[in-house]
Amino acid sequence: MKTYNVKASEIEREWWIVDATDKTLGRLSTTIAQILRGKHKPTFVPHLDSGDFIVVTNAEKIRVTGNKEEQKTYFRHSGYPGGARFTSLKQLREKHPERILEHAVKGMLPHNRLGRVQIKKLKIYKGDSHPHEAQQPKPLEVG
Numbered sequence: 308m309k310t311y312n313v314k315a316s317e318i319e320r321e322w323w324i325v326d327a328t329d330k331t332l333g334r335l336s337t338t339i340a341q342i343l344r345g346k347h348k349p350t351f352v353p354h355l356d357s358g359d360f361i362v363v364t365n366a367e368k369i370r371v372t373g374n375k376e377e378q379k380t381y382f383r384h385s386g387y388p389g390g391a392r393f394t395s396l397k398q399l400r401e402k403h404p405e406r407i408l409e410h411a412v413k414g415m416l417p418h419n420r421l422g423r424v425q426i427k428k429l430k431i432y433k434g435d436s437h438p439h440e441a442q443q444p445k446p447l448e449v450g
Contacts (some may be wrong), residue, residue: 313350313357320428321359324444328368332411335369338449340415341395343425344425356424357391361447363431363437367404381410405431 323342327335341347345357371379379396397408408431416422428437 311350313352313355315355318355318357320347322362322439323359323447324362324364324439325447325449326365327363327408328365329370330449332369332371332407333388335449336411336415338410338447339363339412339429342447343412343416343428348420355420356421358425358428360428360439360442360444361410361430362437362444363405363429364437365433365436366408366431367400367433369404369408376400382393404433 325335325339339361343358343363345355345359347352348357351357376397377395381394381399383394383398384390385390385392396407409426411428412429413422413426416425430437
């Protein structure tokens with residue numbers, strides 16, 4: 308019996324929707340990363356993008372445990388000498404709450420061109436509304 312290897316043209320993608328209200332950041336992001344990679348499918352191969360699309364709503368209501376709200380910092384650099392910038396989780400939640408989940412999921416995907424393609428299938432929104440009703444996303448239960 309031969310091993311079946313899926314081709315890029317044979318991959319079928321689904322749309323999922325997740326409500327991030329009171330979901331823990333790490334537990335939610337691991338589930339999202341697995342679905343973006345396609346590891347939940349029996350046809351998973353590590354060298355192809357076989358994952359599904361995910362729409363996340365209520366990104367500002369995501370939960371973190373412990374003192375991470377004040378102590379966790381995000382680092383970015385402008386590229387110039389002395390251009391280091393640090394932002395706390397609390398400040399990021401006020402300005403751009405969707406970047407919290409995006410940063411967590413991006414770190415769990417491959418750090419190459421395949422990961423850059425996979426992260427584009429993640430759509431994160433503040434509030435309940437999103438522009439993807441036409442795709443008829445199915446609800447995804449995250450524990």
